[in-house]
Amino acid sequence: MRGQLGLGSSTTVMEATLVEELAGKRAADVGCSYFHTAIVMDNGDLYACGCNDYGQLGLGDHLNGELVPRPIVWDITILPVCGAGDGGVVAFGKNDHGQLGLDSTSEPVLQPTRLAAPLDRAVVPQLSCGYHHTAVVTEDGAVYTFGRNDYGQLGLGHKMHMGRPAVQSLVRMRITQVACGCYHTLALSDDGKVFPFGRNNHGQLGLETSVDCLSPQLISSLRNKTVTKVAAGFYHSVCLVGSKEGETSPTKGSGSLSADLRKMLNNSTRSDVTFVVEGRPLFAHSCILVARCEPLEKMLDGRMKDGSLSEIMIPEYSVSEYDCYRLTCIDPSISQSSLWCYGSMTSSQLLWNFSTLTK
Numbered sequence: 001m002r003g004q005l006g007l008g009s010s011t012t013v014m015e016a017t018l019v020e021e022l023a024g025k026r027a028a029d030v031g032c033s034y035f036h037t038a039i040v041m042d043n044g045d046l047y048a049c050g051c052n053d054y055g056q057l058g059l060g061d062h063l064n065g066e067l068v069p070r071p072i073v074w075d076i077t078i079l080p081v082c083g084a085g086d087g088g089v090v091a092f093g094k095n096d097h098g099q100l101g102l103d104s105t106s107e108p109v110l111q112p113t114r115l116a117a118p119l120d121r122a123v124v125p126q127l128s129c130g131y132h133h134t135a136v137v138t139e140d141g142a143v144y145t146f147g148r149n150d151y152g153q154l155g156l157g158h159k160m161h162m163g164r165p166a167v168q169s170l171v172r173m174r175i176t177q178v179a180c181g182c183y184h185t186l187a188l189s190d191d192g193k194v195f196p197f198g199r200n201n202h203g204q205l206g207l208e209t210s211v212d213c214l215s216p217q218l219i220s221s222l223r224n225k226t227v228t229k230v231a232a233g234f235y236h237s238v239c240l241v242g243s244k245e246g247e248t249s250p251t252k253g254s255g256s257l258s259a260d261l262r263k264m265l266n267n268s269t270r271s272d273v274t275f276v277v278e279g280r281p282l283f284a285h286s287c288i289l290v291a292r293c294e295p296l297e298k299m300l301d302g303r304m305k306d307g308s309l310s311e312i313m314i315p316e317y318s319v320s321e322y323d324c325y326r327l328t329c330i331d332p333s334i335s336q337s338s339l340w341c342y343g344s345m346t347s348s349q350l351l352w353n354f355s356t357l358t359k
Contacts, residue, residue, distance in 0.1 A: 002035035003067035004050030010067065021068040022047065033129070039069055046072045055110035056093030062108055074112050087121045089136060090114050097132040099147030103163045119144060119164055128232075130180030135187070141174030143167045143187055151183040152214030153198030159214065169215050170195065181232030186239075187216055192226035194219045194239055202235040204343030222340065236343030274311045277319050281311070 003010055006019045022039065029040040036050030036057060047069035048057040055062040058072045090112040091100035098106070101115045114120055123139035133147030133154060145154040146164050155167045170187060173195075177188040184198030184205060195216035196205035203210055206219045222239060229240040271283035 002051040003065050004032070004035050004037050006037060006039075006047075006049040006067070006069045008067050019069065036065075037069075048072055054094035054108040058092040058110070058112050060111050062110060072112065087123050088114055089119045089122070089124050089127065091134075097148035098161055098163060099129070099132050099134050101134060101136075101144075101146040101164050115164065126177055128178045128180040128185075130185065130232075131182045133180060133183075133185070135178040135180050135185050137175050137178050141176065141190065143170050143175045143178060145185065148183075151199035151212050153180070153183050153185050155185060155187070155197040155214070155216050157215045167216065177230060179230045179232040179237070181237065182234040184232060184237070186230040186232050186237055188227060188230045192228065194222055194227050194230055196237065199235075202344035204232070204235050204237050206237060206239075206340075206342040225340075227340075233343070236341065239340040241340055275314050276311050277314050277317060280319060282319070 001010055001012065005013055005017070006021060007013060007017055008021075022041075025045075026042045027039050028042040031038045033056070034051070036048060036052070039047045041047070046058075048059070049066045049069045050057070052059065052062055052065045057066060057070065058074075059066070059070060089101070091102060092109045092112050093100065094108055095102060096106055100109055100113075101119065102109060102113060103116070119136060119138075124136055125139055127134065127136040130153060131148070133145065133149065136144045138144070143155075144164050144166050145156070146162055147154070149156065149161050150159055152159060154162055154165075155169065156162060156165060157169070167187070173193075174190040175187050176190050179186045179188075181204060182199070184196060184200065187195045187197075189195070194206070195218055196207065197213045197216045198205070200207065200210055200212050205213055205217070206221065207213065207217055208221070219239075222241070225241045227239045227241050231238045268281075268283050271285055273284045273286045275282045275284065
């Protein structure tokens with residue numbers, strides 16, 4: 001629509017297509033927003049394409065968008081973790097709510113500009129941008145938030161827009177990752193605990209309530225889990241629960257068992273569980289489902305176990321959606337992990353229509 005794909009046109013593309021402008025170059029990281037895209041190369045060069053109404057491409061103007069990735073020319077090297085090569089954070093684009101962390105102006109910032117202390121030289125391994133707010137994690141585990149705060153998405157205990165304050169309730173913890181949704185934020189600690197804050201009208205904070213939260217709160221449902229990664233959409237959130245990096249776990253393709261199970265999973269002769277999706281019977285094995293999915297285990301312990309129900313109807317989903325989920329039950333590459341989703345379900349953001357925090 002606005003050239004954000006970098007393919008040289010504004011035409012919608014329905015399949016993966018090589019960005020010819022970057023052919024021969026090696027990308028290290030990619031960031032996507034509404035109508036623009038930024039690409040960090042492995043040598044520290046930064047490219048951008050798409051909409052440029054507020055100078056978000058960092059090219060020095062806000063007159064025209066770019067249909068192909070253009071290099072942002074300046075004297076700072078960018079690391080693939082969204083910080084400057086010598087430490088610190090730089091920002092450019094729309095700043096009407098202070099989301100760039102630049103207190104000196106509310107006007108669009110057209111060129112990359114370094115933030116003031118304490119983020120001018122801090123080593124920043126990770127940051128995240130919401131609709132009008134930003135969260136930054138420093139190397140020592142501190143979290144700084146700035147921008148719009150009308151729902152408490154900055155986690156400061158109030159609703160005032162702010163510059164670059166540290167989130168005080170998290171200062172005694174070491175935070176390793178943040179994820180910003182539309183008006184909410186998730187913070188992940190080094191011991192695998194998740195602390196959300198901000199808007200909660202769809203339950204996107206996972207706190208078993210729809211009340212907004214002005215300060216970080218622990219997700220009690222995940223208290224005994226080790227979360228390794230968090231992600232936030234507009235009105236929903238996802239947590240990956242499983243083994244930490246370095247722990248041993250099966251690897252995909254380590255043998256033929258997975259392939260054999262895949263062939264047998266939808267076998268009408270050998271299977272003992274039948275799901276009906278879009279009027280079509282799909283077969284599975286209860287021993288696999290029970291071992292891999294707690295909600296399905298509870299389902300199988302009901303009327304199907306006592307023989308009063310021979311089939312389980314799944315009316316909300318397509319065959320392709322069901323197949324994607326079913327195959328995760330036998331994929332050894334995710335045998336040590338699980339996804340926990342919560343929040344809005346208006347566009348099938350969450351698997352299996354679980355309206356509250358669930359796996």
